[in-house]
Amino acid sequence: MAEIRYIKAVNQALADAMEADPTVFLIGEDIGAAGGSFKATRDLLDKFGPERVYDSPISEAAITGMAVGAALTGMRPVVEIMFMDFTTLSMDMLVNQAAKARSMFGGQGSVPMVLRTPHGGGLNAGPQHSQCLEAWFAHVPGLRVVCPSNPADAYGLLRAAIDDPDPVIVVENKALYAMKGDLPDDREPIEIGKGRIVRPGRDATVVSYGAAVAMAQTAAETMAEEGIEVEVIDLRSIQPWDEDLVLESLTRTHNLVVAHEAVEAFGVGAEIVARMADIGFDQLDGPILRVGAPFAPSPFGKTLEDAYRPDASQIVAALRRTLA
Amino acid sequence: MKLDELARLHRQMLVIRRAEERLKKLFADGLVPGFLHLSIGQEAVPVGVSQALTDNDTVSSNHRGHGHTLAKGVDLNGFFAEILGKATGLCKGRGGSMHVADLSKGMLGANGIVGAGLPITTGSALALKMQGQGNIAVVYFGDGALAEGVLHECLNMAALWKLPILFVCENNGWSEFSPTERQLATSLDKLAKAFSIKYSAVDGNVVADVTTTAARLVKTMRKTSAPAILECSTTRVRGHFEGDRQDYRDGDEIAALSERDPIRLNAAEMAKAGGTPEMLAEIADSVDAEIEAATEAALEAPLPSSADILADVYTKVAG
Ligand SMILES: Cc1ncc(C[n+]2csc(CCOP(=O)(O)OP(=O)(O)O)c2C)c(N)n1
Ligand SMILES: [Mg+2]
Numbered sequence: 001m002a003e004i005r006y007i008k009a010v011n012q013a014l015a016d017a018m019e020a021d022p023t024v025f026l027i028g029e030d031i032g033a034a035g036g037s038f039k040a041t042r043d044l045l046d047k048f049g050p051e052r053v054y055d056s057p058i059s060e061a062a063i064t065g066m067a068v069g070a071a072l073t074g075m076r077p078v079v080e081i082m083f084m085d086f087t088t089l090s091m092d093m094l095v096n097q098a099a100k101a102r103s104m105f106g107g108q109g110s111v112p113m114v115l116r117t118p119h120g121g122g123l124n125a126g127p128q129h130s131q132c133l134e135a136w137f138a139h140v141p142g143l144r145v146v147c148p149s150n151p152a153d154a155y156g157l158l159r160a161a162i163d164d165p166d167p168v169i170v171v172e173n174k175a176l177y178a179m180k181g182d183l184p185d186d187r188e189p190i191e192i193g194k195g196r197i198v199r200p201g202r203d204a205t206v207v208s209y210g211a212a213v214a215m216a217q218t219a220a221e222t223m224a225e226e227g228i229e230v231e232v233i234d235l236r237s238i239q240p241w242d243e244d245l246v247l248e249s250l251t252r253t254h255n256l257v258v259a260h261e262a263v264e265a266f267g268v269g270a271e272i273v274a275r276m277a278d279i280g281f282d283q284l285d286g287p288i289l290r291v292g293a294p295f296a297p298s299p300f301g302k303t304l305e306d307a308y309r310p311d312a313s314q315i316v317a318a319l320r321r322t323l324a
Numbered sequence: 325m326k327l328d329e330l331a332r333l334h335r336q337m338l339v340i341r342r343a344e345e346r347l348k349k350l351f352a353d354g355l356v357p358g359f360l361h362l363s364i365g366q367e368a369v370p371v372g373v374s375q376a377l378t379d380n381d382t383v384s385s386n387h388r389g390h391g392h393t394l395a396k397g398v399d400l401n402g403f404f405a406e407i408l409g410k411a412t413g414l415c416k417g418r419g420g421s422m423h424v425a426d427l428s429k430g431m432l433g434a435n436g437i438v439g440a441g442l443p444i445t446t447g448s449a450l451a452l453k454m455q456g457q458g459n460i461a462v463v464y465f466g467d468g469a470l471a472e473g474v475l476h477e478c479l480n481m482a483a484l485w486k487l488p489i490l491f492v493c494e495n496n497g498w499s500e501f502s503p504t505e506r507q508l509a510t511s512l513d514k515l516a517k518a519f520s521i522k523y524s525a526v527d528g529n530v531v532a533d534v535t536t537t538a539a540r541l542v543k544t545m546r547k548t549s550a551p552a553i554l555e556c557s558t559t560r561v562r563g564h565f566e567g568d569r570q571d572y573r574d575g576d577e578i579a580a581l582s583e584r585d586p587i588r589l590n591a592a593e594m595a596k597a598g599g600t601p602e603m604l605a606e607i608a609d610s611v612d613a614e615i616e617a618a619t620e621a622a623l624e625a626p627l628p629s630s631a632d633i634l635a636d637v638y639t640k641v642a643g
Contacts (some may be wrong), residue, residue, distance in 0.1 A: 057480060059480065061443060061474045064480055065443020065446070065447060068443070068449055069444035070431050070448060071447075096437050096440065097435075105414075108428075165639035203331070290495065
């Protein structure tokens with residue numbers, strides 16, 4: 001077990017994957033000598049050379065599309081899009097091309113590409129550098145979406161994403177990049193589609209992913225002081241998400257809150273709530289509630305952004321409501 | 325060009341022509357689902373270009389892609405079955421005319437999104453360069469795609485990174501119902517110059533010229549891996565899609581197109597090289613027999629089963 005920062009875990013996963021498989025290569029803006037805007041690719045140019053680490057012009061549509069074409073030609077490209085907000089420029093290539101190629105070509109080949117990108121606020125980066133757009137991608141058949149909440153998962157989910165034969169969007173949370181945590185010595189991939197109970201509890205379940213996992217844990221501690229035991233689930237993977245795990249938890253706790261940093265409306269939470277209202281209806285003792293950002297662009301100024309981002313107190317409030 | 329080579333090119337163009345004429349009829353009879361964009365009048369471009377390619381070279385195409393696909397050597401039966409939406413199609417009936425692909429032949433897919441083949445092929449060229457076998461990538465696109473932003477990203481990247489990609493523009497003067505001059509403030513030769521990419525223009529309806537020019541470009545590309553642009557002026561004879569009555573187009577313009585019919589032009593070249601009417605008839609008969617067999621097989625083939633609706637969305641099912 002070594003203690004490692006989230007961003008370093010990403011870097012380690014890229015290095016290990018490139019070491020293990022010569023078809024893995026990196027492409028993105030400023031990822032070469034500069035090591036990436038958040039330093040995820042630090043030293044990788046020196047280690048693997050310019051034929052494996054492509055420092056690209058500011059051409060998101062082209063680099064994403066090139067990853068599709070390279071993947072169809074036998075490679076395993078890993079694209080970095082500097083901020084998730086900029087994936088808007090990659091959309092055609094992800095939605096119309098990467099996601100559909102295998103199915104629309106009748107199962108010929110696949111598109112083993114990864115697109116890594118950071119979402120989330122907390123840096124006062126403003127409305128075009130803070131968005132959490134993962135629900136868009138989870139809505140598209142053919143894409144997989146994962147969102148690690150800690151360094152070990154950042155490593156294991158990225159390794160699994162690179163190994164995966166289909167296109168995977170790896171959503172990192174930029175506010176977590178400095179987070180420290182243990183990286184297991186065996187450094188195994190983490191299966192995509194499986195969630196994890198990070199704190200067991202009997203009275204209510206909070207389902208979360210990414211930065212919201214820590215908020216949910218804080219909320220659970222607060223509730224524990226009152227003798228209410230909250231179970232916290234880290235989904236890890238959003239598409240597919242671990243429906244069995246959530247349902248199983250609900251059958252024990254009978255109360256459910258879903259929390260994420262993304263805008264609440266039409267989000268990942270809406271999907272989970274809708275499914276549980278269907279297959280878990282008989283288990284429910286209270287309303288299923290969502291915690292997410294308000295329906296407004298992510299604001300820039302500190303007071304505004306602080307008010308905008310969901311926090312543990314909102315999860316606590318939701319838990320009190322569902323348990324009331 | 326020698327007679328036997330002209331005859332070979334002739335046959336390949338005729339396969340595309342007769343296949344599309346057959347599809348046109350099937351469409352009129354209500355047997356082709358969806359949209360059908362025919363490339364009648366443009367056959368010389370893919371046939372000429374494909375002479376320089378092997379199965380290890382990749383191509384990608386656009387909505388008007390039947391010629392590109394057949395010239396790359398994909399199976400005629402699988403092709404017909406796909407366009408008729410049958411389970412035996414190259415894509416099991418899930419792609420149709422706008423999405424025919426055959427990865428085993430390096431055919432990375434037709435495309436329903438104008439310009440989308442450009443970055444896909446640029447990436448394929450990057451992969452081929454990394455693999456170091458001297459293989460190259462070809463992207464076919466229309467004049468309409470010149471106005472798409474991603475073209476400029478790809479020209480820049482191909483030039484910057486010296487990628488082995490041949491950009492083949494089929495300039496037929498139209499994008500859907502609008503003439504090119506109302507779509508583009510510049511021209512491809514100027515863009516080529518701006519990005520320092522080698523540019524050649526050719527009469528895209530003279531198959532021998534397309535063949536020789538493409539051969540020259542591809543030969544250099546295999547060695548240098550530098551990109552090149554080949555602009556082929558050509559003729560869209562049919563409407564944008566079947567069912568388009570082309571009332572936005574001058575009747576005389578359409579009538580004059582037969583003068584530039586690539587198959588007619590090549591037949592004249594064959595005659596000059598000593599070809600006989602019997603020779604042409606023999607080619608036509610054998611092509612017709614092939615097309616008829618593929619059509620029959622496709623018509624009789626089963627439709628895809630609705631039980632397969634979730635198949636192949638992912639390679640492995642999670643969980
Ligand atoms: C991104 C996108 N925009 C618009 C369309 C609709 N559309 C299909 S073909 C076409 C014209 C394309 O013209 P060109 O590239 O010259 O090809 P041609 O049809 O002449 O062969 C248009 C506008 C589309 N399919 N995709
Ligand atoms: Mg055109």
